Every structure is written in structure tokens, then in C-alpha cells.
Amino acid sequence: MKKKTTIYDIAKKLNITAATVSRALNGNSKISEATRKLVAETAKEMNYEQNKLAQALKSGKSYNVGVIVPRIDSNFFASIIRGIEEELYPQGYHVIICQTHDQEALETGNINSLLNAQVDGILMSVSNAKGDSDTSFNALLKKNVPLIFFDRKKEIKGISSVTIDDFKGAYEATKHLIDQGYRRIAHLSNDRSLLIFKNRYLGYRQAILDSGLEFDENLVIETHSKVLEGRKTMKKLLNFENRPDAIFSASDFTALGAIQEIKAHGLKIPEDISVVGFSNEPFTRFMELSITSVDQSPIEMGRLAAQVFLEEVNNDKRIKSEKQVVLTPELIIRKSSLKSQILDKA
């Protein structure tokens, strides 16, 4: 790399001391206007740039905020990031994003990268709850770099979070299926060491128990939030002797896969099998057979997470306090689960 111009280079050229150059550049009143002007012009000629990083270190702020998500190519996470940006840009912050692809090593690496990039705080959705990434989180806490969880959180003392009531969302989705007359409702679950998936499972289970239906653990299958995984899992379920008549999926992507597989078997939706997803990804609305899903107001979630960050970063005393914000989900009923004809206009 080409060496950057330093104040020493400018001092040498003008035959004055580096201290004088520094004072001139920083507008020190002891420096004459003539010298100030000469230094400024020479600095410009030599492509000198004041070290913004050094300034940032001095003020203790870089005005960069890091956001870590499992994946960026989901409307849900992209919308949360949009909410964060909408809240932080007017405050002069810039948002830089990393994705983990649900790999813990990448998560830890991302945290370190963002710390090296001198971010003022990290807002993140954790990718894995099994591993020992607590070490990274605790390192952040020790450094007093604000850390806020959104959607996928870990229970760590001192870390604020903005989440949604996943239990309630799952409960209402399952209740809706029961109200429509479905009796054998399968659940496409996901890694339940993550609270969101655990709570969606528990909400589903509770709705079944509350309705006096039999709860069959065999109808709960853990899979990954991918279309192809949804197809594979649905294939298994269709081979059951007593196959399910409805699917509550913890993910829109697996719900879409399930729908593709059901159709490939020549079965009708929702007449033969009903399907409900989770997250309200735009494609659930765009499909000709629109998919019932649970909306999580992600933009609002992002905005709230950013607000919690601003409160923490602007609290000079950094009084340790945890804030747990929980949003209420909304069931959006569409064609994939509705036997009768009353549809929302979404």
C-alpha cells in the first residue's frame, strides 16, 4: 500500500514542527492565520487526511453500528435491518451488516470483525444457542459495547432484547386450524435450542391440548428453514399411515416446500391438507395459492431494537439495565388454510 501522508511529512515540507502542523490543523488559536492557511493548503496538496479513526477513538465513537443476522436474503431480517436504519440514520449512524449462515464460528468471527471495525454497538439475532458463543457476548459486555438481541435471543443477564411473542403467534395459528375443523395437525419445527422455535412449538402444543385434541409427538418434525427441507419433511409426513390433515410450519420457507410436495402428490390445499407458515414473507402473499402466516412486524422490531441501542449508548454512566421488549404477532389468514370464503385482502 502507498504510505499515507502524515503530519510529519507536512512539517518536513514546510520546515516547521509536527506539533505546529497538528495545532494548525486543529484550529488552535496560538497559530497565526497565515500559518493555518499554509498548512491547510499543503495538507490538501499532499492528500493528507486527518485520521478520522483517531478522532473517533478520541470521542469514543465511530458512528458505525454493526448488525448481525443469520441471513440477509429473507424479507424478515431485511425488514428488521430497514427498521434499524430508519431509526439510526437520522442520528448520524451508519449500519454495517454481517451474516452468520447459522454457523457459530462465523458469528464469533463477525463479532470480532465488527469490534475491530470499532463499531459503537452490535444489534444481533443469534444463530445458535447450543455452542459457547457466550464467551463472545460476555467479552462485548466487558468492553461496554452495547449489545442488543432481536428476534433470536439468548438469556444472558444484562443484555436487552426485542422479540415477538412466538408462543402466542403459534397458539393462534394452530387454534385457527382447529377452528377450521382440522384434527391431525403436524408441526414443522426447527432447532428448539433457539427460544423462538421452542416457543412456537410450545404454543402449537398448548393450542392442541386446550382444544381437547390428542397431542401426537410424532407429528412434530425438526427441520431447517429452507424450501427443499420443507419438501423432504412433507414427503415423510405424507407417507405416514395416518397422515396429517394440516401443517403448522415454524417457517414460511418450509411451508412453501410442504405446499409444493402436497401438490406434487396430487392433493388439494386446503381441502385435503391445510398449511400455515410463520413470518409473513412477501411470497406468501404473492402466490396464487396465498399462504396463511404469522406477521412479526419486523420493521417495528428493528426500530425498537435501534431505540434500545440509542438509550444504552447515550447513557454515559452506562447504568446496567436490561430492557425486554415483546411484540404481539398477528395471524394473516389466506387461501392455504381457509375452507370458507372469507379472505383478507392482503
Added chain:
Amino acid sequence: MKKKTTIYDIAKKLNITAATVSRALNGNSKISEATRKLVAETAKEMNYEQNKLAQALKSGKSYNVGVIVPRIDSNFFASIIRGIEEELYPQGYHVIICQTHDQEALETGNINSLLNAQVDGILMSVSNAKGDSDTSFNALLKKNVPLIFFDRKKEIKGISSVTIDDFKGAYEATKHLIDQGYRRIAHLSNDRSLLIFKNRYLGYRQAILDSGLEFDENLVIETHSKVLEGRKTMKKLLNFENRPDAIFSASDFTALGAIQEIKAHGLKIPEDISVVGFSNEPFTRFMELSITSVDQSPIEMGRLAAQVFLEEVNNDKRIKSEKQVVLTPELIIRKSSLKSQILDKA
């Protein structure tokens, strides 16, 4: 913020000089093993962390690479980023992402943020070709920070790029419509100060001229890559006295909007009006009425852009050379444009 432990703090505690602490921490052979051990233990006790940033500045590398895209919530850009990550992670780099939402002020801000974050290079798709963001690009060039354009580029001397042959993609898409018997083909265009949209327009135009059809400039409408904008534009076209019988859209999102509007008017696709998009977003495949589109092999594009970056960053002498990689697009024919029954299996 809590003050970080410095080597001066350690020196004070051990009653030795800071220089000795520094030498001990850096494994200088002049320091006895006993002192080295004592310093290391004290540093650990006091939560001292060697300034990775300072080390990065010393080596001239942070191993962070910045990627700037117009938006993250499109499969196209997300896939390019995936390709970049796949190529750079094994080399020890981390990827941090910024989005511009097609706003030039954000683009400039993102470049500055990434520079402040000490990235080793920036890979980006420009958001706007009208403004004077050249200033930011030239600043990067002056600093010898590698800059590589992908997909949306600007013609700036010394900047390498990886793009796709948009002219060819558009030409083939339009030719396909003509071969199917469509005669009044409208084009949903986009900001043509961006090369990609200009070339898609030119390819469409050339295909029409080469087929001996009349080229009607009124059938070219500039819009934005959003579903709702596609609907609005299609509404206008449907009100034409001599309405088009086919649509070639420079974006899958506007193509989807056009399809929604055509259906809302009770018209049949592809019988009454045929629709072709661009980018091969996954939803084009998932729709019941699957959408014909032009695939741009985004993962490959990302991988190639990363390879160009690695060549530049590993070239110590930084011999100025420009590399222009151009990929060949592939037309994926689906239901939305095919009157006959031969469909691809995608």
C-alpha cells in the same frame, strides 16, 4: 465507556517501563522468560487486549472487506454476497455489508464508514450513475484501497468490474417473445443512466429491429424495481388503445407487479399477454404461474469479483491494471411466456 487497559497500566502495576511491557508482549528475545510470563499473566488479569487495530495498521490489513449493494432483500444481491463470502472466508477475510437503497448520499456515507472501519477493499454495485459519487470512488483509488464493481458499474479508469452481458440477455428474452408470435412487446425499463438498464433496453430494441418489427418508443416505460411500480406501469399500458401483447421487464419485481395487474383485469397469461422478467429471483420459479426470466449466475459473479479483489490486494506493487469480466446470461423459459407446452423443469 470504561477505559481500556493499556501497556502503561501494566507497566505501572509491575513497576517496569512500558517499553519492557511492549517487548514482553511481542515476544522480544531481550526479555527474560520470567518477565515475559509475569507480564502475560498481569495483562490477562487486567483484561488487557493487544490492539488488534494497531496490529492491523502495522500489517496494513484488517482482513475485513466491505460490500455495498443497493438492497440486501433481493436474492440476486444476496447470492452475489454469498459468492463473495465463499471465496473470501477460506482466505481469512470477513465480509461486512452496507446497503444504499439507491440513495447516493447513503452510498457516499457507506464508503466513508467502511474506510473508517479500515476495510482492505470494497466490492460494490453502484446505486446511481447521475450524481458525482465519482469523488468518493476517486478518493478510494487515491488511497489505493482496491475497489471492484459488480453488476452495476461506472466507467471509471482503473476500476475492475464483473458484469453480465445485459444486452445479450435482453436480446434473447425479446427474441423468445417474438418467436412465440408476440408483436407488440412493451419494455418495463429502469434508470438508464445505469449501464445495466441501458444495455437491457438496447438489447430489447435490437431484437425488435432485427426481426423487422416496428420499434415503438411509447412502449418503453421507465419505472422502479418494485412490485407496486410494476402494477402501476402495467395499468397505464393496459389503457393504451393499442395495448401490448407482451412485456419484457428489466426486473422480476416489476414483472410480478405486471402479472398481478394483468390478472386483475381478467386477462390470461400467456394467452392474452406474455411476461418475461430479469434476474431469475426464486419467486419466479415458485409461482404457480412460473415467470420466464434471465439468469445472471450471481454466485459466480460474486466469486469472480472476490477473485479480482484478491488479485489486487495480493499485488504488492499495485500495478494499475483493469480487469473487465463479462458473464453470459441464460434465458430460463417458464409458463408466463410459453404458449406451447415444452417447459423447462426448473
